[in-house]
Structures are given as structure tokens and as C-alpha cells.
Amino acid sequence: MILFGLALLIGVWLLSVYWLDRRQQRRSDGYAWAKDVLAGGVLWLLVFGFFWRTLSGAAFQPADGGDLVSFLFPTYRFAAVELSQGRMPLWNPTLYGGAPFIGDIQAGFLYLPNLLLFLAAPAFPYETLQWFSVAHLFWAGLGMYALMRTLRWPLRPVSRPAALFAALVFAFADPLLIHFGNLNLIAVLSWAPWVLAAFVRGLMTARWLWSGVAGLLLAIGSYAGHAQSTLYIGLALTIVTIGWVATTWFEQRRFDRELWRPAAMWFVAAALAGLLLAPILLPALELTQHATRTDFTYQDTVAFSLAPTQMLAALATPSLFGRGPALHWSLWERVELPYLGVPALILAFCGVALALPDARRRLWIWLGLAGFGLLLALGVYTIVHGWLTLLLPMFDQFRAPARAIVLWSLGMSVVAAVGFDAVALHLSRAPVVNAFLRGGAALLALAVLAAYTLLFVTQSDPTAFLRASLAALALVIALVSWLGSWALIVARWRWRLSFGAFSALLIALLYIELAAAGAYTDISERDPTQGFQHDAVIAFLRSDEDLFRIDTRTDLEGVWQPDTAALVGLQDVGGVSNPLALRRAVEFWESTGGRATRRYDLLNVKYVLVREGTPLPEGKFEKAFGPVQGVEVYRNRDFLPRAWVAPADADLSNVLPPSAPWGAEALTYTPTAMRFRVNTPDAGWLVISEFWYPGWSATVNGVAAPIEPVNGALRAVAVPAGVSEVTLRYSPLSFTIGLLAAVVGLALLIALIWLTRSSPAPADSA
Numbered sequence: 001m002i003l004f005g006l007a008l009l010i011g012v013w014l015l016s017v018y019w020l021d022r023r024q025q026r027r028s029d030g031y032a033w034a035k036d037v038l039a040g041g042v043l044w045l046l047v048f049g050f051f052w053r054t055l056s057g058a059a060f061q062p063a064d065g066g067d068l069v070s071f072l073f074p075t076y077r078f079a080a081v082e083l084s085q086g087r088m089p090l091w092n093p094t095l096y097g098g099a100p101f102i103g104d105i106q107a108g109f110l111y112l113p114n115l116l117l118f119l120a121a122p123a124f125p126y127e128t129l130q131w132f133s134v135a136h137l138f139w140a141g142l143g144m145y146a147l148m149r150t151l152r153w154p155l156r157p158v159s160r161p162a163a164l165f166a167a168l169v170f171a172f173a174d175p176l177l178i179h180f181g182n183l184n185l186i187a188v189l190s191w192a193p194w195v196l197a198a199f200v201r202g203l204m205t206a207r208w209l210w211s212g213v214a215g216l217l218l219a220i221g222s223y224a225g226h227a228q229s230t231l232y233i234g235l236a237l238t239i240v241t242i243g244w245v246a247t248t249w250f251e252q253r254r255f256d257r258e259l260w261r262p263a264a265m266w267f268v269a270a271a272l273a274g275l276l277l278a279p280i281l282l283p284a285l286e287l288t289q290h291a292t293r294t295d296f297t298y299q300d301t302v303a304f305s306l307a308p309t310q311m312l313a314a315l316a317t318p319s320l321f322g323r324g325p326a327l328h329w330s331l332w333e334r335v336e337l338p339y340l341g342v343p344a345l346i347l348a349f350c351g352v353a354l355a356l357p358d359a360r361r362r363l364w365i366w367l368g369l370a371g372f373g374l375l376l377a378l379g380v381y382t383i384v385h386g387w388l389t390l391l392l393p394m395f396d397q398f399r400a401p402a403r404a405i406v407l408w409s410l411g412m413s414v415v416a417a418v419g420f421d422a423v424a425l426h427l428s429r430a431p432v433v434n435a436f437l438r439g440g441a442a443l444l445a446l447a448v449l450a451a452y453t454l455l456f457v458t459q460s461d462p463t464a465f466l467r468a469s470l471a472a473l474a475l476v477i478a479l480v481s482w483l484g485s486w487a488l489i490v491a492r493w494r495w496r497l498s499f500g501a502f503s504a505l506l507i508a509l510l511y512i513e514l515a516a517a518g519a520y521t522d523i524s525e526r527d528p529t530q531g532f533q534h535d536a537v538i539a540f541l542r543s544d545e546d547l548f549r550i551d552t553r554t555d556l557e558g559v560w561q562p563d564t565a566a567l568v569g570l571q572d573v574g575g576v577s578n579p580l581a582l583r584r585a586v587e588f589w590e591s592t593g594g595r596a597t598r599r600y601d602l603l604n605v606k607y608v609l610v611r612e613g614t615p616l617p618e619g620k621f622e623k624a625f626g627p628v629q630g631v632e633v634y635r636n637r638d639f640l641p642r643a644w645v646a647p648a649d650a651d652l653s654n655v656l657p658p659s660a661p662w663g664a665e666a667l668t669y670t671p672t673a674m675r676f677r678v679n680t681p682d683a684g685w686l687v688i689s690e691f692w693y694p695g696w697s698a699t700v701n702g703v704a705a706p707i708e709p710v711n712g713a714l715r716a717v718a719v720p721a722g723v724s725e726v727t728l729r730y731s732p733l734s735f736t737i738g739l740l741a742a743v744v745g746l747a748l749l750i751a752l753i754w755l756t757r758s759s760p761a762p763a764d765s766a
């Protein structure tokens with residue numbers, strides 16, 4: 001499967017080389033495409049080498065597994081099993097007492113790479129997801145290479161070494177590397193440079209098809225499932241569009257179609273992406289009305305802002321305050337930083353100082369993108385983030401403003417590549433560059449001196465001494481990299497190095513620095529999936545043929561993975577912390593009054609899993625299994641079936657079952673369809689221990705019947721006296737409308753292709 005994925009990446013790259021640089025190939029030698037393919041191969045080798053310990057199986061990354069193990073692995077495996085059985089995983093009964101799966105945009109089962117994996121290998125191991133994370137970092141770098149070979153400064157793209165330099169900067173940028181365990185986040189962001197490459201090509205050639213391609217790529221990437229990252233790509237498109245209009249007006253000083261065309265192309269790309277994303281976007285919007293995330297306050301929104309102290313230090317090194325959860329001692333250990341590598345920082349400055357006037361005007365677009373991302377990432381420390389919570393729909397639902405630093409990484413990668421060629425190819429010079437190099441070296445040297453002074457002062461305090469040691473090491477690496485970059489630049493200016501030698505040495509210096517700062521950060525030899533490995537307990541629970549739920553909300557952290565039920569096919573009232581949990585479910589749990597109450601029994605919990613030695617209410621729970629691996633299983637003596645009958649005159653706002661309720665037989669049960677047979681002497685309500693949610697429909701003996709909420713949370717269907725069959729199905733209208741909208745989007749894309757093929761190709765406008 002891994003080899004298939006790599007082959008697919010290579011195939012896509014070959015196609016990308018063809019359509020992104022086809023005209024350049026005709027103008028140059030016939031082997032131009034081979035050089036681009038070679039650059040992509042070098043990039044893959046460098047990315048593979050960066051993560052060699054993880055990919056070889058010698059270590060796991062992140063050390064504790066992060067979201068990759070606690071959330072994405074069981075979530076993806078659940079989706080894979082459902083798809084392998086021929087079912088669309090629209091509802092997930094395994095966690096939180098049941099929840100809409102299609103509405104959770106993080107599910108990612110319609111993302112093409114995920115879908116191929118799920119269909120080909122439903123029982124894929126955890127290590128596959130680590131490969132996926134690495135592959136997406138490579139894809140991000142490859143996209144940056146394609147973007148740099150698409151842009152013109154003003155008539156030609158940057159050199160291939162400069163594009164490869166930018167590719168490395170973006171692939172290992174902090175917003176991607178620090179979130180190695182957030183596969184859905186980096187998967188979406190990895191498409192950002194591809195989207196921009198297609199969109200910019202449309203702006204340069206005035207071909208509307210490219211705006212459609214940009215929308216298509218944005219939709220494909222966004223199916224990986226991280227709405228905040230999709231929003232940031234949209235913001236990047238918006239800023240590039242505004243910048244393009246502004247620079248065009250500055251060059252022409254007149255209003256014509258060249259000014260309105262970029263805005264119209266932006267609208268086409270956004271509209272097409274919205275239509276193609278509708279199958280997951282509309283259910284996600286529906287879920288927001290029923291999820292706890294809508295209860296966020298502004299203080300929740302600005303949590304994990306980028307602190308100014310971290311920002312300034314991270315321009316030169318990400319490790320001044322320690323890097324990774326194990327050694328970090330500042331505000332937040334996993335907040336993204338604006339670190340790009342010292343060579344990238346120097347060349348970005350050179351790009352601004354040395355670029356030709358025509359190129360500099362276009363460069364301001366990318367500087368604006370970088371600056372906006374930096375301001376937005378500061379969150380609570382600037383007012384810009386607060387304004388956007390009022391101006392942009394749903395923006396107030398996203399936490400961690402520091403993630404906006406990806407816009408900084410995008411913009412600065414472009415500027416650094418321009419600076420690369422200004423120094424290495426054009427041999428441009430300016431006194432301000434010499435002053436910058438001298439000043440930066442002097443500042444870093446003083447910082448190193450201060451850090452070593454602290455080492456002597458803090459020897460008696462082990463904690464302070466460790467922190468001073470980390471700071472000293474980080475600053476020494478930054479100083480050595482600064483001096484090395486300076487030496488290479490001077491050597492190139494004095495013709496001591498050829499262009500090829502300079503390029504290879506500077507790329508190597510950047511790679512070595514980035515690897516020293518991040519290759520071995522947050523890794524561990526301990527298998528993070530150990531929390532899933534409870535074979536004896538799982539086998540015992542599976543041996544019970546009843547339809548029931550388990551309860552793991554009992555402080556099992558470190559012993560039992562919260563989402564184990566999704567991985568092994570059980571049903572749990574709990575799960576890993578998720579802001580998209582249904583508000584009805586949360587409120588019902590909080591209103592039970594504890595496990596000793598009859599209201600708690602409404603949840604169909606038959607077994608409670610506890611840490612060895614944890615007490616439960618006496619008389620109601622009896623030990624059924626264990627202890628094994630620190631886990632004990634208790635049986636609920638007052639267990640209620642999944643469905644039972646309440647009297648017809650029952651108050652549905654406050655229903656409690658009798659000690660021995662009239663039960664119903666579960667004939668079939670799947671996540672999106674269930675059928676019960678009930679034989680009751682009197683008419684009544686069939687109360688079903690499933691949470692009420694729009695999109696579910698019911699029939700009683702083949703006749704449509706309404707589903708009423710019970711106790712504000714569960715479902716009830718009226719049944720007559722005698723034998724009845726009650727069927728419930730989940731087929732959300734939001735998903736159906738979304739599919740229709742996607743068909744419309746595909747039709748529009750086909751129309752764009754047809755119109756483009758039938759119209760003459762205009763010359764490049766840049």
C-alpha cells in the first residue's frame with residue numbers, strides 16, 4: 001500500500017510538471033521535465049531522511065501519539081470497516097452514545113488518499129498514518145516547488161535550486177512539523193501551495209480554467225477535514241487576489257478588466273470549492289447547531305495565541321525555550337512558531353533588499369501574506385484577530401490563532417526563494433544586506449555570551465541550568481548557521497563558488513539546521529497504541545451477544561485509549577475530548593446524577609470499565625472480569641435494553657423506566673439502520689437509547705412515524721398494541737443536498753474546461 005501511494009505521488013508529480021511548466025519546457029532544452037522530476041526525487045530523499053527513525057520503525061512520532069493515535073487512528077479504522085462492508089459511514093454509534101459521523105468534518109473518509117487506503121486495506125496498522133503524515137509534508141514541499149516554478153519575476157520563474165530551497169522551508173515549517181500528529185491539519189495545508197499555483201497561473205494567463213482548477217484542488221484537500229486550515233487557504237487566496245489587483249493598478253494606473261478579472265476568478269474558485277465541498281460542508285454546518293462548540297467564548301477562541309516573546313526568539317531558533325512537550329518551559333509547548341531556518345530568514349531579507357523593481361512590486365503580495373499571518377497568529381496580543389471573529393462567519397469557532405502562522409510560512413518561503421536567486425544568480429548587492437548580516441551575527445553572538453553566563457550562574461539550580469543549557473545550544477546552532485550562510489553568500493559574490501556549488505551548500509546548510517532543530521523532537525521508542533492493546537478485556541466484552549454500551553468515563557487515562565470502542569467495534573458512552581460532541585448528549589450525561597441513578601441506566605450501559613481498585617456504587621455493579629492490565633470490568637445489574645416500551649400517557653420530557661420494563665427485540669442493527677420488534681398489550685412509546693438528531697426517520701409496520709425526543713435527548717416512536725416492527729434510518733437531507741451541489745460543481749468545472757478549449761489562449765500577462 002505504501003509503494004502504491006508513492007507511485008501515485010510520483011504520477012501526480014509528473015502530471016503537475018507537465019501542466020505547470022509546459023510552456024517553459026518548449027522554450028528550453030528538451031530535458032527540462034527531467035530536471036523537475038529530479039528535484040522532486042531529491043526532495044523526497046531529504047524528507048525521508050528527515051524522518052528515517054520514524055519510517056524505519058525505530059521510533060514513533062509524536063512521542064505520545066497525539067491526535068494521530070487517540071483520535072484519527074480509531075476514527076479512520078471505523079470508517080474503513082464500514083466502507084469495507086459496503087456502508088457509507090454517516091453515523092458513528094461507537095462513541096459518545098452515537099453521533100453524526102458525516103457531520104464531523106474531521107472524519108476525512110471522503111478524502112481521496114484516505115478513501116483509497118480504507119478500501120484497499122481496512123485493517124491498516126497505525127504506522128501507516130505516520131507514513132501518511134510524512135507523505136503530506138513531502139506533498140507540501142512539492143507544491144511549494146510547483147508554485148515557485150509557476151510565478152514569474154517578472155518574466156521568468158526562480159531557478160530550480162531556489163524552488164527546491166523554498167520547498168524545504170515550507171515542508172519543514174513549524175505549522176506542519178509541530179502538527180505531525182494532526183494528520184488532517186497538515187493534509188489540508190499541504191494543498192495550499194498547489195491551490196495558489198493554479199490560481200496564480202490563472203491570473204498570469206487570464207485563463208478561467210485555472211481558477212476552476214484552484215477551486216477543485218482546494219476542495220480535494222479540504223476533504224481531509226480541518227476547517228480552520230481550509231479557511232486559512234481561503235484567506236491566502238483572498239490576500240493574493242487583493243495584492244494582485246493593487247499591484248496591477250499601480251503598474252497601469254487605470255481601471256479596466258485587468259482589475260476586475262482577479263476578483264471574478266477568486267469568486268469562481270471559491271464558489272466551485274464550496275459546491276464541491278457541500279457533501280461534508282452542509283452536514284458540518286448542521287452539526288454546529290447541535291454541538292457544544294457553539295458555546296465557545298472569545299477567550300476560548302484566542303487560546304494558544306502566539307506570544308510575542310516566543311515569536312521574536314523563534315525568528316532565529318525554535319528551541320530557545322526548549323522544543324517539544326518534554327523540554328518546553330514557556331507558555332505553550334505546541335504553539336506554532338515563525339521559525340523557517342536561519343538561511344531562509346537571511347535570504348528573505350535579501351529578497352526584499354535586492355529584488356529588481358518589477359519583481360519587488362509582486363513580492364509585496366507575498367510579504368503582505370506573511371505579515372497578515374503573523375498578525376493573525378498573535379491572536380489576543382493584536383486586535384486583528386478580534387476583528388475577524390466579527391467579520392468572518394464561523395471564525396469565532398476556531399481556537400489556536402497561532403495556526404495562522406502557516407500564512408507567514410507560505411509568504412516567506414516565496415520571498416526567500418526570490419532572495420536566493422538575487423544572491424546566487426543575479427549576484428545583486430546592497431550595503432543594507434551587509435549591515436543586516438553583521439548586525440545579526442553580532443546580536444546572536446551577544447545572546448550566546450549571555451546564555452553561557454547563565455550556565456555559570458545557574459549551576460546550583462538543576463532546572464534553571466537545564467533551561468540555560470538548552471538556550472545556549474539553540475543559540476549556538478543559530479549563530480553557526482548565520483555565519484555559514486554569510487560565508488557562502490560572500491564566497492558566491494566573490495566568485496569563489498559556482499552557482500551549483502553555492503546552491504548545494506546552502507540547501508545542505510538549511511537542511512542540517514532544520515534537522516538539528518526538529519528531526520528528533522517529540523519522538524519515542526514506546527508504542528503509543530499500547531492503550532488499545534487489551535485483548536482479554538475486548539474478547540470478554542465481544543462475547544456478550546446483547547446490544548449494549550460500555551462506560552469508560554472513569555479516569556482510565558494512561559491505561560485505556562478513550563476511542564478504543566471505535567477501533568474494536570464496541571459502543572461507548574465516552575470517547576476522547578471532542579468539541580463537536582452533541583450538546584444533548586453532554587447535557588444528558590451531566591443530568592444523570594451519577595451511576596447509581598435510573599436515569600443513568602437509560603444509556604444502555606451494561607459494563608463499566610475502571611482502573612483497578614476504583615470503587616463503584618455497591619449493590620448495583622458486580623465485578624464481571626479482571627483485573628487485567630490494570631483494568632476491571634463491572635456489570636450493571638440494572639442494565640436496560642437498547643429499546644423498551646413506556647406507557648402511552650408518559651411525559652416524554654421526564655421518562656423513567658420501571659424496574660422491569662417491557663423490552664423490544666433488536667432484529668437488525670447497523671450504524672445507519674436499525675429494526676426492532678415489539679409485542680406490547682397496550683399502545684405506548686418505544687423508547688430507544690439513541691440520541692435524537694435531525695436526519696433520522698422512522699416507520700412503524702411500514703408506515704412513516706415521527707421521532708420524538710425523550711428527556712430532551714433520546715428517541716421515542718409511538719407504537720400500537722400488539723406486534724409491531726419499528727425501523728429507523730439515518731439519511732440526512734444535508735448530505736443529499738450536498739451531493740447534488742457537488743454534481744452542479746462538477747458540471748460547472750466541465751463547462752469551464754469546454755469554454756477554455758473552445759477559446760484562443762491569451763498570452764501570459766505577467
